[in-house]
Amino acid sequence: SVQVHGGSGFVKDYACERIYRDARITSIYEGTTQLQVVAAIRHVTTGTYLNQIRAYENENIAEAYLPLKDELVKLTDIYAAAVEKVTSAKDSEYLDFMARRLVEMAGNIIMSYLLILDASRNEEFDASARVYNNIAKAEVAKHAEFINNFTPSEVNVYKKA
Ligand SMILES: Cc1cc2nc3c(=O)[nH]c(=O)nc-3n(C[C@H](O)[C@H](O)[C@H](O)COP(=O)(O)OP(=O)(O)OC[C@H]3O[C@@H](n4cnc5c(N)ncnc54)[C@H](O)[C@@H]3O)c2cc1C
Incomplete structure (x- = not known):
């Protein structure tokens, strides 16, 4: 505006x-966005978000949105791999550094599923579901690219910047 x-x-x-x-x-x-991440990251590390996302895969999604759902299944695999990479390092500073990215990846996938489910029930959500799916794909790819090309020791560089 x-x-x-x-x-x-x-x-x-x-x-x-x-x-x-x-x-x-x-x-x-x-609650500042930083504190919301502090609260939400435990649901990344415990797998609550991943379980919820996998549960959406079995919901009643209209045929028109199955291609979008297929995209979300791929994004979920990317998200799960990113979570595994970060948590397997067992480095709390590295986890804190990546927390917002992981929470946002989960959030993008969840919001895209919710819009697809809304659109499956009411066609007025069709455009929102399609537009948001494109955003989710781009956002998850962006965060995955960052996480996959980052080694935990690089956190020290950010402390000096
Ligand atoms: C216009 C307005 C209306 C409001 N209305 C209400 C209301 O109706 N009721 C009410 O209860 N409160 C209200 N508030 C207060 C509001 O909830 C707080 O301002 C807000 O939660 C942030 O707390 P703070 O200001 O103490 O900042 P702080 O907690 O001091 O945060 C400062 C910065 O440090 C970051 N930070 C703090 N802790 C951590 C951490 N552990 N990890 C990472 N980063 C951290 C924060 O993200 C932030 O960037 C209002 C505030 C404003 C400005």
Whole structure:
């Protein structure tokens, strides 16, 4: 919206600027995003998210969305491999460093399944399900690329940066 308003979107004379500032608080109050990751990572390491994702595979998905589901099954394998890589190192600092990426990978897959299930029940969700599936694929690939090309000792480089 700020972009659509151009320079007027940025200056305080218009409501758009205030709304833009207010939007920033959503990742701070009711638990900052960092603290949400601190709470959520245990569900990555215990396998709760993976079990939930595998349970979605057996839900009643309409035929039109089976190709999207097939994509999600592949993303789930990528997610599971990333979890295995990070947790098998048994290095809590490395796990903390990768926690947000792992939580977001699980979140992207789960949200994509939920939209496919919604679309299976109500066609009004069709576009959202298809658009979000593309986002999920790109996001999971991005995080997997980072995790797969990273060695635990590299965390030290980030401490100095
Ligand atoms: C406009 C507004 C309305 C609010 N309304 C309410 C309300 O109605 N009820 C209510 O109870 N509270 C309310 N709050 C408080 C809000 O919940 C807190 O501001 C929020 O939870 C963050 O806590 P904090 O400000 O103490 O920041 P801190 O906890 O001091 O966090 C500072 C930074 O450190 C990071 N951090 C802290 N601990 C860790 C950790 N273990 N690992 C990684 N990073 C960490 C945080 O992510 C953050 O980036 C409101 C705040 C604002 C600004």
